[in-house]
Amino acid sequence: xxxxxxxxxxxxxxxxxxxxxxxxxxxxxxxxxxxxxxxxxxxxxxxxxxxxxxxxxxxxxxxxxxxxxxxxxxxxxxxxxxxxxxxxxxxxxxxxxxxxxxxxxxxxxxxxxxxxxxxxxxxxxxxxxxxxxxxxxxxx
Numbered sequence: 001x002x003x004x005x006x007x008x009x010x011x012x013x014x015x016x017x018x019x020x021x022x023x024x025x026x027x028x029x030x031x032x033x034x035x036x037x038x039x040x041x042x043x044x045x046x047x048x049x050x051x052x053x054x055x056x057x058x059x060x061x062x063x064x065x066x067x068x069x070x071x072x073x074x075x076x077x078x079x080x081x082x083x084x085x086x087x088x089x090x091x092x093x094x095x096x097x098x099x100x101x102x103x104x105x106x107x108x109x110x111x112x113x114x115x116x117x118x119x120x121x122x123x124x125x126x127x128x129x130x131x132x133x134x135x136x137x138x139x140x
Contacts, residue, residue, distance in 0.1 A: 015113065016113050024109075026105075027105055029098075029105070033068070036051065036055055036062075036065055036069060036075070037098055038099050039054055039055050040089065040091035047086050048062060048063070048086070048087055049086070051089055069095065072098075074091065075089050075091055075092060076089070
């Protein structure tokens with residue numbers, strides 16, 4: 001099986017998923033929390049629907065994660081002035097601090113995942129994976 005890219009990607013993805021889940025659980029977070037906070041911090045407030053699209057989180061999972069982040073004081077939802085039926089989500093100052101903490105954590109997770117590779121190999125792998133994802137995004 002180790003000659004099949006699909007099998008190898010599946011095995012690597014399983015390891016990555018475990019490392020991410022364990023790494024974030026160690027600080028009381030989830031991968032969705034990191035994706036949402038870093039997106040809001042980098043790209044600014046967004047409607048829940050737009051936030052779901054830009055983080056690739058399904059709406060049902062998004063709402064639950066936002067509920068957790070809002071309860072912890074990391075985000076706030078408010079009615080969109082342009083459309084009162086829609087909520088706009090924004091990161092709070094505490095959420096910015098949490099995003100920075102989770103960014104440090106995700107960096108350590110990536111280093112653990114790619115420990116068998118040199119920095120150049122890690123960069124090459126990341127580039128190849130980015131190309132595969134972009135190609136399949138275009139063909140869907």
